[in-house]
Amino acid sequence: DAGITQSPRHKVTETGTPVTLRCHQTENHRYMYWYRQDPGHGLRLIHYSYGVKDTDKGEVSDGYSVSRSKTEDFLLTLESATSSQTSVYFCAISVGQSNQPQHFGDGTRLSIL
Amino acid sequence: AQSVAQPEDQVNVAEGNPLTVKCTYSVSGNPYLFWYVQYPNRGLQFLLKYITGDNLVKGSYGFEAEFNKSQTSFHLKKPSALVSDSALYFCAVRDGGTGFQKLVFGTGTRLLVSP
Numbered sequence: 187d188a189g190i191t192q193s194p195r196h197k198v199t200e201t202g203t204p205v206t207l208r209c210h211q212t213e214n215h216r217y218m219y220w221y222r223q224d225p226g227h228g229l230r231l232i233h234y235s236y237g238v239k240d241t242d243k244g245e246v247s248d249g250y251s252v253s254r255s256k257t258e259d260f261l262l263t264l265e266s267a268t269s270s271q272t273s274v275y276f277c278a279i280s281v282g283q284s285n286q287p288q289h290f291g292d293g294t295r296l297s298i299l
Numbered sequence: 300a301q302s303v304a305q306p307e308d309q310v311n312v313a314e315g316n317p318l319t320v321k322c323t324y325s326v327s328g329n330p331y332l333f334w335y336v337q338y339p340n341r342g343l344q345f346l347l348k349y350i351t352g353d354n355l356v357k358g359s360y361g362f363e364a365e366f367n368k369s370q371t372s373f374h375l376k377k378p379s380a381l382v383s384d385s386a387l388y389f390c391a392v393r394d395g396g397t398g399f400q401k402l403v404f405g406t407g408t409r410l411l412v413s414p
Contacts, residue, residue: 290342
């Protein structure tokens with residue numbers, strides 16, 4: 187295992203509520219990523235971080251924000267959840283970002299009613 | 300922009316037979332290619348990668364992949380399939396250029412190995 191913990195593992199919430207997902211790593215890796223997995227789309231990058239307080243947008247960042255105040259924690263926030271954000275969310279880490287593989291957590295299944 | 304195609308949603312193979320899961324890619328620079336496997340309710344697990352060098356790459360659990368530059372393919376193979384290989388397989392590519400290059404995933408291929 188790559189030392190990645192995602193919490194919560196499952197969550198059901200209502201449209202319009204704020205939601206925060208947490209990713210915690212014990213590897214001290216520089217790079218952290220948030221993806222969403224949807225049928226027919228594979229995994230799509232939401233946001234990534236290349237250090238404490240250093241974050242940038244991925245391809246599907248609308249409606250999401252992130253924060254990284256410590257090396258080991260990367261938070262994903264849905265400010266006002268919508269049903270289109272129902273998905274499985276994965277956190278990943280990597281030593282570098284070029285030729286190094288990413289290692290994934292076990293995901294958070296989020297349902298927005 | 301880079302892209303990945305996995306043309307088969309599902310591959311069926313009998314245990315003991317060889318398996319192939321297909322992947323083709325498109326990048327503007329040199330490709331960095333990866334295969335991952337996903338079991339139910341788990342995250343993706345890294346199987347193998349091609350960065351440079353020998354076109355045949357060996358990875359975990361007896362899997363290997365062949366890089367073919369002219370056909371822009373990176374097919375995953377295993378000589379003898381096991382029932383326990385049944386899972387969802389993802390191919391991914393990153394452009395080997397400078398700066399941040401995102402990892403782009405295919406839509407996945409479900410492998411079903413029958414006893």
